[in-house]
Amino acid sequence: DVKVTQSSRYLVKRTGEKVFLECVQDMDHENMFWYRQDPGLGLRLIYFSYDVKMKEKGDIPEGYSVSREKKERFSLILESASTNQTSMYLCASSLRVISEVGREQYFGPGTRLTVT
Amino acid sequence: KQEVTQIPAALSVPEGENLVLNCSFTDSAIYNLQWFRQDPGKGLTSLLLIQSSQREQTSGRLNASLDKSSGRSTLYIAASQPGDSATYLCAAVDRGSTLGRLYFGRGTQLTVWP
Numbered sequence: 001d002v003k004v005t006q007s008s009r010y011l012v013k014r015t016g017e018k019v020f021l022e023c024v025q026d027m028d029h030e031n032m033f034w035y036r037q038d039p040g041l042g043l044r045l046i047y048f049s050y051d052v053k054m055k056e057k058g059d060i061p062e063g064y065s066v067s068r069e070k071k072e073r074f075s076l077i078l079e080s081a082s083t084n085q086t087s088m089y090l091c092a093s094s095l096r097v098i099s100e101v102g103r104e105q106y107f108g109p110g111t112r113l114t115v116t
Numbered sequence: 117k118q119e120v121t122q123i124p125a126a127l128s129v130p131e132g133e134n135l136v137l138n139c140s141f142t143d144s145a146i147y148n149l150q151w152f153r154q155d156p157g158k159g160l161t162s163l164l165l166i167q168s169s170q171r172e173q174t175s176g177r178l179n180a181s182l183d184k185s186s187g188r189s190t191l192y193i194a195a196s197q198p199g200d201s202a203t204y205l206c207a208a209v210d211r212g213s214t215l216g217r218l219y220f221g222r223g224t225q226l227t228v229w230p
Contacts, residue, residue, distance in 0.1 A: 004159075031216050033217075033218075040222075041222075042205075042220055042221070042222040042223065043205070043220040045217065045218075048217060058217075088157075090159055090160065092160075092218075094216050095216075096216060104148075104150060104162055104165045105150065105162070105207075105216070105218055106162065107152075107159040107160040107161070107162075108159050109158060109159040110157070110158060110159045112157065
């Protein structure tokens with residue numbers, strides 16, 4: 001079974017802190033994604049990565065950065081946490097297959113981040 | 117940009133009913149469409165993936181269909197049970213994305229009461 005794990009289920013941080021959210025997958029997937037989910041707004045893509053050290057901005061990258069030093073690990077960094085970054089953060093991974101087959105995305109359990 | 121819409125936003129039914137959840141997308145050039153389930157406070161669980169060359173996929177009591185020409189997919193749940201209560205999301209990977217990026221709908225919140 002594909003497994004995507006996230007470092008914390010719940011996290012409480014103070015405004016201005018630097019926050020690291022970690023995601024690890026064990027299926028040798030090339031693609032990894034970070035989303036945030038808010039009531040009424042659905043899932044929004046923050047950043048994604050298609051290879052080690054490669055990254056692409058999603059729809060809402062402002063206030064975030066990412067790091068992919070190893071294939072299995074994708075980190076989301078909040079440089080200076082703010083209250084409007086209080087949200088559920090979801091990580092996902094998938095194969096990068098250039099064909100019609102595959103690309104099923106697998107999600108982690110999520111991290112509920114509260115910034116006070 | 118692909119836009120995905122799900123109707124209805126919420127649905128409440130008695131146990132045992134057969135029901136249909138709807139998903140529409142604006143750009144028919146998709147690689148595949150994926151249906152997910154999300155329980156409150158949890159991550160997403162993949163239910164079914166339909167490739168663009170397929171018309172439907174089945175898993176147990178779930179059946180998902182895809183009509184690219186009309187930009188629609190439906191998730192059919194047979195003989196619903198209280199344990200089916202969750203939010204159901206659909207998401208499409210369009211051909212403009214070589215990296216497998218998903219575009220999500222906002223979900224249908226399903227409640228099945230005994």
